Amino acid sequence: MGKGRIEAFSDGVIAIIITIMVLELKVPEGFDLASLRPVGPVFCAYVLSFIYVGIYWNNHHHLFHIVQKVNGATLWANLHLLFWLSLLPAVTHWLGESHMAAWPTALYGVVLLMAAFAYFILVHTMLRQHGPDSALARALGRDRKGKLSVVVYLAGVVLAFVLPWVSAALYTLMAAIWLVPDRRIEHMLNE
Amino acid sequence: MGKGRIEAFSDGVIAIIITIMVLELKVPEGFDLASLRPVGPVFCAYVLSFIYVGIYWNNHHHLFHIVQKVNGATLWANLHLLFWLSLLPAVTHWLGESHMAAWPTALYGVVLLMAAFAYFILVHTMLRQHGPDSALARALGRDRKGKLSVVVYLAGVVLAFVLPWVSAALYTLMAAIWLVPDRRIEHMLNE
Amino acid sequence: MGKGRIEAFSDGVIAIIITIMVLELKVPEGFDLASLRPVGPVFCAYVLSFIYVGIYWNNHHHLFHIVQKVNGATLWANLHLLFWLSLLPAVTHWLGESHMAAWPTALYGVVLLMAAFAYFILVHTMLRQHGPDSALARALGRDRKGKLSVVVYLAGVVLAFVLPWVSAALYTLMAAIWLVPDRRIEHMLNE
Amino acid sequence: MGKGRIEAFSDGVIAIIITIMVLELKVPEGFDLASLRPVGPVFCAYVLSFIYVGIYWNNHHHLFHIVQKVNGATLWANLHLLFWLSLLPAVTHWLGESHMAAWPTALYGVVLLMAAFAYFILVHTMLRQHGPDSALARALGRDRKGKLSVVVYLAGVVLAFVLPWVSAALYTLMAAIWLVPDRRIEHMLNE
Numbered sequence: 156m157g158k159g160r161i162e163a164f165s166d167g168v169i170a171i172i173i174t175i176m177v178l179e180l181k182v183p184e185g186f187d188l189a190s191l192r193p194v195g196p197v198f199c200a201y202v203l204s205f206i207y208v209g210i211y212w213n214n215h216h217h218l219f220h221i222v223q224k225v226n227g228a229t230l231w232a233n234l235h236l237l238f239w240l241s242l243l244p245a246v247t248h249w250l251g252e253s254h255m256a257a258w259p260t261a262l263y264g265v266v267l268l269m270a271a272f273a274y275f276i277l278v279h280t281m282l283r284q285h286g287p288d289s290a291l292a293r294a295l296g297r298d299r300k301g302k303l304s305v306v307v308y309l310a311g312v313v314l315a316f317v318l319p320w321v322s323a324a325l326y327t328l329m330a331a332i333w334l335v336p337d338r339r340i341e342h343m344l345n346e
Numbered sequence: 347m348g349k350g351r352i353e354a355f356s357d358g359v360i361a362i363i364i365t366i367m368v369l370e371l372k373v374p375e376g377f378d379l380a381s382l383r384p385v386g387p388v389f390c391a392y393v394l395s396f397i398y399v400g401i402y403w404n405n406h407h408h409l410f411h412i413v414q415k416v417n418g419a420t421l422w423a424n425l426h427l428l429f430w431l432s433l434l435p436a437v438t439h440w441l442g443e444s445h446m447a448a449w450p451t452a453l454y455g456v457v458l459l460m461a462a463f464a465y466f467i468l469v470h471t472m473l474r475q476h477g478p479d480s481a482l483a484r485a486l487g488r489d490r491k492g493k494l495s496v497v498v499y500l501a502g503v504v505l506a507f508v509l510p511w512v513s514a515a516l517y518t519l520m521a522a523i524w525l526v527p528d529r530r531i532e533h534m535l536n537e
Numbered sequence: 538m539g540k541g542r543i544e545a546f547s548d549g550v551i552a553i554i555i556t557i558m559v560l561e562l563k564v565p566e567g568f569d570l571a572s573l574r575p576v577g578p579v580f581c582a583y584v585l586s587f588i589y590v591g592i593y594w595n596n597h598h599h600l601f602h603i604v605q606k607v608n609g610a611t612l613w614a615n616l617h618l619l620f621w622l623s624l625l626p627a628v629t630h631w632l633g634e635s636h637m638a639a640w641p642t643a644l645y646g647v648v649l650l651m652a653a654f655a656y657f658i659l660v661h662t663m664l665r666q667h668g669p670d671s672a673l674a675r676a677l678g679r680d681r682k683g684k685l686s687v688v689v690y691l692a693g694v695v696l697a698f699v700l701p702w703v704s705a706a707l708y709t710l711m712a713a714i715w716l717v718p719d720r721r722i723e724h725m726l727n728e
Numbered sequence: 729m730g731k732g733r734i735e736a737f738s739d740g741v742i743a744i745i746i747t748i749m750v751l752e753l754k755v756p757e758g759f760d761l762a763s764l765r766p767v768g769p770v771f772c773a774y775v776l777s778f779i780y781v782g783i784y785w786n787n788h789h790h791l792f793h794i795v796q797k798v799n800g801a802t803l804w805a806n807l808h809l810l811f812w813l814s815l816l817p818a819v820t821h822w823l824g825e826s827h828m829a830a831w832p833t834a835l836y837g838v839v840l841l842m843a844a845f846a847y848f849i850l851v852h853t854m855l856r857q858h859g860p861d862s863a864l865a866r867a868l869g870r871d872r873k874g875k876l877s878v879v880v881y882l883a884g885v886v887l888a889f890v891l892p893w894v895s896a897a898l899y900t901l902m903a904a905i906w907l908v909p910d911r912r913i914e915h916m917l918n919e
């Protein structure tokens with residue numbers, strides 16, 4: 156089965172998710188600088204989520220770039236990932252509006268955690284199809300960044316009930332680590 | 347007429363439908379666990395509809411994969427299917443908010459029924475173009491799953507006025523049956 | 538310049554327009570049959586607009602199918618058409634909510650008229666590039682349906698202030714005329 | 729790395745941005761001509777932003793048309809541009825609703841300025857990959873229009889606090905200058 160349509164569909168869903176978050180940016184009531192202030196925290200949460208969705212799109216792009224075909228299980232593993240990503244706009248808005256209260260901060264981490272988990276399932280579904288000697292397997296290597304993410308998100312969820320600001324810092328730090336371009340697959344392709 | 351653009355358009359519409367349902371997930375009023383509770387039923391309805399839209403996308407993907415060309419009648423049969431699918435977010439939200447009241451549960455089943463019916467029309471429009479000896483005709487076979495769906499959705503609509511929970515269980519059961527990958531077309535292609 | 542990306546962009550915008558109208562279908566307040574009733578007129582307006590957007594997508598599909606390349610003027614003529622189509626959801630909702638009051642019915646006709654006009658400009662921009670002997674020119678012929686549309690929409694706008702129901706009937710009639718598949722280009726291609 | 733998927737993703741995001749602005753066009757309360765009047769300023773702001781997004785799509789189209797491949801840095805520079813464009817619907821609505829108050833007018837200019845800056849970064853990221861002798865470098869030339877834009881948007885932001893109508897006129901003038909087709913790249917391709 157070709158990969159063209161699963162890429163197109165994923166591009167569509169991710170494009171909508173990343174843009175829909177804008178709708179959460181409510182227009183201020185007044186028209187002066189003071190009325191802009193309450194939008195601030197939601198805006199920061201929006202920027203963080205924009206970067207996370209961008210990271211997922213980049214990784215998704217690289218992941219499907221290195222394989223030639225997909226099977227039915229991959230279609231569903233991909234939909235499962237899109238499901239968790241599609242929850243990001245709602246938890247982003249809750250996080251921003253609550254000024255980082257405990258539950259919204261924890262739930263934001265849960266969605267990040269489940270998305271990371273769904274990505275892990277997707278990668279391993281594709282690995283099962285392509286085998287341990289495939290370009291995909293070599294490109295992934297030991298996937299240290301993926302494993303670190305799970306630990307960091309988990310810590311974020313737990314800490315949200317004690318020090319939500321530390322959770323937010325952890326989420327931001329992990330985004331920064333991912334932003335540093337993941338050259339594994341690019342290196343592979345150039346060899 | 348090539349099938350590329352009808353696939354791209356359908357991917358776009360289905361991607362929007364599946365993501366728009368997120369917008370129905372209203373952010374809770376408060377910021378504690380208790381304020382999350384009313385979101386629960388809407389969330390469950392959202393998950394069910396997400397799976398249904400995913401099933402339709404998968405089946406749509408397989409259906410157009412096996413044919414080489416489309417005609418004008420197929421364009422309209424496809425739009426007719428997209429029309430019913432595009433009503434899913436609205437009835438999903440009504441179902442979730444009503445905590446499975448009779449009419450919302452029945453209407454949800456009506457939309458599932460009409461979408462199944464529209465899919466049936468789409469398949470038969472394509473069969474008329476490709477003939478009874480086509481790969482499509484052999485892949486479809488007797489379409490037992492499609493016929494079972496119609497019966498189950500009909501039962502769900504009727505039962506909604508007596509035992510709405512049974513209707514919801516039927517809708518969920520049918521989604522589970524569809525989730526079991528439909529290997530008919532995949533088998534065909536591998537032969 | 539290739540036509541692939543202008544097709545993809547138009548597909549995206551039209552897919553969003555056709556799906557966004559769903560968001561206008563507000564979920565009823567109550568959960569019984571009576572609470573569904575106010576949704577009725579909006580639903581009818583939605584169906585009509587869905588068919589109109591479907592017609593435009595079909596015609597757009599055929600139009601770009603017959604040409605091989607586009608120029609900068611076509612990009613803007615196409616954006617101009619998309620602009621008027623993107624106003625359809627708003628006027629559809631106004632029409633439905635007003636139960637066909639004079640101004641909403643007239644404005645709906647104005648948007649149909651401007652979209653028809655924008656389509657006319659788009660076609661003629663492409664004709665200027667491809668010349669009077671092109672396949673496009675032969676396929677279009679005298680474009681009687683396009684000219685009839687303009688007259689019918691104009692009549693609808695004027696009659697909206699006297700007999701809005703007649704306007705709505707005219708809009709519906711014209712949609713039905715367009716729905717009868719336009720075989721001109723298909724014929725051309727088969728020859 | 730191929731450019732197909734970055735084009736498709738950008739098309740998706742830009743298509744959603746341009747269409748989402750419609751959602752900001754609130755349906756009037758009443759159903760007569762008077763109730764349409766408050767929609768007027770928002771409508772004008774919408775038209776201006778529609779043209780700006782159209783200009784960015786056109787320039788983006790031309791920019792990616794002239795290159796053959798993209799790298800990881802381009803993916804992120806492109807996402808950065810999409811981020812600022814995705815803020816346009818919100819500031820458009822704020823501008824329209826405020827009837828051009830100082831802060832909304834200034835903020836609109838800030839978003840235009842940041843989008844122009846992001847486009848500049850994108851172009852220069854691509855130039856670094858392709859070198860000063862590439863078709864891209866020759867097509868861009870001295871980029872006088874891009875530099876003029878930055879000056880005009882900056883002037884608009886400052887003037888918003890004194891003469892907001894002049895700012896709006898400047899934004900409109902700059903859109904008109906961009907609308908005049910940028911034939912640089914088209915010329916290049918024809919040579």
